[in-house]
Amino acid sequence: MTRLSRFNVVSLTFGFAFLYLPILLIMVYSFNESRLVTVWGGFSAKWYGALFADERFLNAAWVTLYVAFCSATIATVLGTMAAYALVRGGRFRGRTLFSGMIYAPLVMPEVITGLSLLLLFIAIGLDRGGFTIILAHATFCMCYVSVVVSSRLTTFDRSLEEAALDLGATGWQAFRLVTLPIIAPAVLSGWLLGFTLSLDDLVIASFVTGPGATTLPMRIFSEVRLGVSPKINALSTILIALVAIGVITASLATKRKSG
């Protein structure tokens, strides 16, 4: 059990090669002086310079971060409420509809979510832009947040809340002083999940956006439709490095806490 058989070593080697080779190639080529994949023109950081000199990318990055921050925050507040209602709310009218609406967006194809929200925004005459992207992202992110938070709430020792209520706390005090500190890690990971999903979304954002609000994925998509772009290689390298740092930090943090 402690040593891997040859078959297992082979499948892991090939599997991880398949997962990482494309990413590593992008990273290597982002330092390629030449524009062509087939030519190695020498080591150069010029595409990074070109990327940071390109205003369109900087604007798009700013819009994306702003949208992701706002929608993750709204989604976390609403998603935590929804999780609390589902796990602690007991019976209420329309419970089936409510839980259906929480789980449906998780499996909904993005094209449908995007199309339906666009038709709504047009029907009520809302000006499209960053604000409508935030509304759209908050809607599907809150469902992810509520799944993460409700899985924490179900494993939570309910007698702690009951003790607080017996000792004279109001419902809100019991939530703020007992429940919230315990579920805080789940709320935080819900926020991070929402933030990442919002950063990553192309399809829904391109449906509901308006003039002036171009997010980074939309910028990347319009660039790479025409083929390989060295600037996008540089941008990809930065983004993948950030994610890797984030995942490693998060796993070290949870390790320290549990160990």
Added chain:
Amino acid sequence: MIRKPYLFPPYIWLILLFLTPFAIVFKVSLSDLAIAQPPYTPTLDLTEGWAGVRAMFEGFDFENYVWLFSGSWGSWDVASFVPIWVFDDALYYNAYTSSLKIAAITTIIALAVGYPMAYAIARAPRHLRPLLIMLIIIPFWSSFLIRVYAWIGILSNEGFLNMVLGWLGLPELRIINTNTAVYIGMVYVYLPFMILPIYAALDRMDGSLLEAAQDLGCSKIEAFWRITWPLSRPGVIAGCFLVFIPVIGEFIVPSLLGGSDTLMIGKTLYEEFYNNRDWPVASAVAVILLFVLIIPIVLFQRHQLKQQEAQL
């Protein structure tokens, strides 16, 4: 409801931004294309009160749905739609079946690649497992778009793969803009969804069962098929659904790696909406896509519920 103030905001939010939009999609799918803003008719005119509502319902019909499946539904106003329908009578029908086929094949390949990986991770020394799982999760958290884009540089005609083949003296391959490229991209981005649930099932498995089987004279391969495989099946089923369901409606992979002959419903819907600006038909395509998805989603839900009950 008054005693549960926390219920109101998410409930109202979801009704306004999830349920209402679907009602509108359904409504538009029953309308006709019009040269107007918004480009469909009838629209709801509330200034006329009840008569306006009735006029809207009288204008509804299922034409768009009939067209989706026959294309040349012959009657007086087909002529004005000829530019859209002339390409291929069964364009939409083919897009649905081709999406289902691509999703099924992707699921099978992802299972064939993902199962051995999940198995190897579950059998790895305990201190290595968190590292290996982290290596599966890092691509999962990085940008979907960038991971698809990475394959353009590899698979394109002047790309990395053909360069390597050239060094080896092998003939060049034309993969980009074909369904092969779509399969590669789909398996690549959805592989973690397959590996993680299978790993979770294998990790829970009691290793002494295998030892007992081998003590009782079972060969290793037989022990796998009689013990490991059945115990990992809930993870396999969950992984298959988690790959199959999102692949059906996928847009990014077919539009970046696929060619003009790659038919997938997500891409068709997007193009119908943006290139042809036919909102009623795009809405009808969306409604049918939902109906197609309901079957696997309900099956998946029932599977998950059964698993939860089994664990209690």
